[in-house]
Amino acid sequence: MAELTHFDAEGRAHMVDVSDKPVTSRIAVASGAVLMSAETLALIAEGRAAKGDVLGVARLAGIMGAKKTSDLIPLCHPLPVTKVSVDLSCDAALPGVRITATVKTTGQTGVEMEALTAVSTAALTVYDMVKAVEKSMVITEIRLDLKDGGKSGRYEAKR
Amino acid sequence: MAELTHFDAEGRAHMVDVSDKPVTSRIAVASGAVLMSAETLALIAEGRAAKGDVLGVARLAGIMGAKKTSDLIPLCHPLPVTKVSVDLSCDAALPGVRITATVKTTGQTGVEMEALTAVSTAALTVYDMVKAVEKSMVITEIRLDLKDGGKSGRYEAKR
Amino acid sequence: MAELTHFDAEGRAHMVDVSDKPVTSRIAVASGAVLMSAETLALIAEGRAAKGDVLGVARLAGIMGAKKTSDLIPLCHPLPVTKVSVDLSCDAALPGVRITATVKTTGQTGVEMEALTAVSTAALTVYDMVKAVEKSMVITEIRLDLKDGGKSGRYEAKR
Amino acid sequence: MAELTHFDAEGRAHMVDVSDKPVTSRIAVASGAVLMSAETLALIAEGRAAKGDVLGVARLAGIMGAKKTSDLIPLCHPLPVTKVSVDLSCDAALPGVRITATVKTTGQTGVEMEALTAVSTAALTVYDMVKAVEKSMVITEIRLDLKDGGKSGRYEAKR
């Protein structure tokens, strides 16, 4: 049966030993969304041009958040990311802001958590900047879209 | 019309001046969930007793995450929280893990972001600890349930 | 004769005791500049509109840097800042980027170091973002322009 | 024409992808100065022997600052530095304190920002420790003196 690798044989949490894993190129892509009213979304969309760039601030926060992943997630290995990009776009169909993060490294473990943390941090930042206008926004659908590299190989989310 | 307070008159991001706001008691409650398969949830539920306490680790991560909020969210004011609690429970109806965080402070700004960050960090930690078993988990429905204290008064989410 | 307050009677570094100082409103303003060629400055100025907002990224970095001050400066007291703003502007006369930071708190010590750290961090970020184009940029003239509040009262730099 | 590498084709800030760059030995040297009155400088110089070692504290702060570079500079890659040294000396000709930092790594990106951050942090620390005596000190002439290693090769500042 499947095992929770973050615990040893006696059920004690530990940071998994990756010392013997090879150093390989790794990539992860994660996504999520912040749902809000159409009026709030319009304020963000309009603000991009004139009143303040919510998405630009959230993008930076997401990139910096990716670098703090191993500080936030207790059993996560520290690793030097080699690329982080975070894209945010207004989607009137939600209505809300869609977020996608891509992270790469060359290392012994994957960067799934870095990509997910980038999305989460960007989403929280959108919430923070807009909460004076709408407190009922919802951060949702944060998931891993893709990972590749390492022994466990490629994973792609089904849509 | 509503204004985005995190930008000045010329649309430049800044940390809002709260110097003249009174020091008052403040509380915020936020919640969210991590969706997964029933099999994965069973592994977590069972593990609590014998193989490793996923929810206990995530609870700690959430509490510590709340303390890092102003480091993660660019325009968030630093403030000394006076209470943080994070509750996680297995919900077979989702199926998945429900998370609720309560944060208090005595200060010049609210702790909504601290509560939301606690929930997000706990959710990411659940994902991290279980991802070897299921990568398709989804972090969802992160929202503010309640805030009280400060000039803007009480807010309660409609359900 | 003047004394270096950060050392005790025997010359050992310590964090000065401010326990008995009253809690008062405090403000500090600091400024600085990054000198560069006119061509590089044009790239930044033009980029604001179309290719990437160097000054916007540096502004965020400055605001976040202010919050890290007591972590960076060994004998600096931690204190919760209540306002941070960082302004950057292109000045063809230098040629270069001018930076000004304003920080406020309500506390037992001043925020001079927070304002200076905000300027320094913003300047380093400008350098980082433009260094692929010009490595000979110079960060210069970082100084305290104003402080007010607290026992030592108001200070204004002579110009 | 020269491009700002920290933005993608649509002008959005990102952390540049260095995944495919080779791991090479890299070095960077940066310098700067803190200008002050001759009386203040004398206090620092004298203090070294008897009353408290301003330069020793600033040296430590500079070394520790180098390790925080990727946390301070939003788009800077994290990398494990393999050597940091920071030298400070009293220069009566300024009058003031001269600062030089040397940083090395074996990695995929350079350590220019680490060297510049070390100098900045050391300079801010000198300011902090002496500001009770003279608030009009100026941090100035922070520049990259040398970098070597990596694809872009050697750079030496003209003097």
Added chain:
Amino acid sequence: MAELTHFDAEGRAHMVDVSDKPVTSRIAVASGAVLMSAETLALIAEGRAAKGDVLGVARLAGIMGAKKTSDLIPLCHPLPVTKVSVDLSCDAALPGVRITATVKTTGQTGVEMEALTAVSTAALTVYDMVKAVEKSMVITEIRLDLKDGGKSGRYEAKR
């Protein structure tokens, strides 16, 4: 019977609610020692004058460590310390280095953990700087000597 306050009624870890505790002046003093051979101690003692100030570096590390306490200790409340001093002295009778830290704040919780963390960090730093010479050093006898302020009143260790 005595209760472990860091757990709620159901045994779940939480950060204790101190919202309703009054803001009072608080102090804590902690101490500890690093045991080593007489030869190693002589190297440290001698170095103070000529070859490098182990105790000065460790003192700084201890002061900075006190500021990181709530980041290190999961359920510890963040609070702005108003004074930190760390004293280290060579004691031939151990033989080894004795360390004492004094921390003050004006707040809703005590600073015992800050004082103990300062001592621990200073001790670890002594070990780090001397370990090339002697790996068998032992960090020992870290204890709280005194605390005062707050509802639980004064505590003094028996000797």
Added chain:
Amino acid sequence: MAELTHFDAEGRAHMVDVSDKPVTSRIAVASGAVLMSAETLALIAEGRAAKGDVLGVARLAGIMGAKKTSDLIPLCHPLPVTKVSVDLSCDAALPGVRITATVKTTGQTGVEMEALTAVSTAALTVYDMVKAVEKSMVITEIRLDLKDGGKSGRYEAKR
């Protein structure tokens, strides 16, 4: 005669240059203890089952502390650890809690400080969680048990 490597020829603290050291597998094991009354120890032992898992929280804190080592210890090189485990057990013979930490990396320097920091942080966390019941606990006997890998080879503590 033995030299303190963390100082240069003129006695100035620096981070030792490890650029030319080979990348090898490294391991370190450290241990320590927290002494307390038999009654307090019983409370911890009992709590494991029902009232709150002191040792589980301390284990997490120790693992996360290992990741902060280079941030805490001024001249310590940053390096990405590949494994951290921390074991805590109740020992009625002390009476108290015994702590052992094992850390691995693949890098240019050893992980002795990471193992010692993990033990120290876990010990401080035990103290924090139990101090409401007994303030006279003592953190003691923190030492390096084993290191291996790197030029200086294997070290094992004599018992």
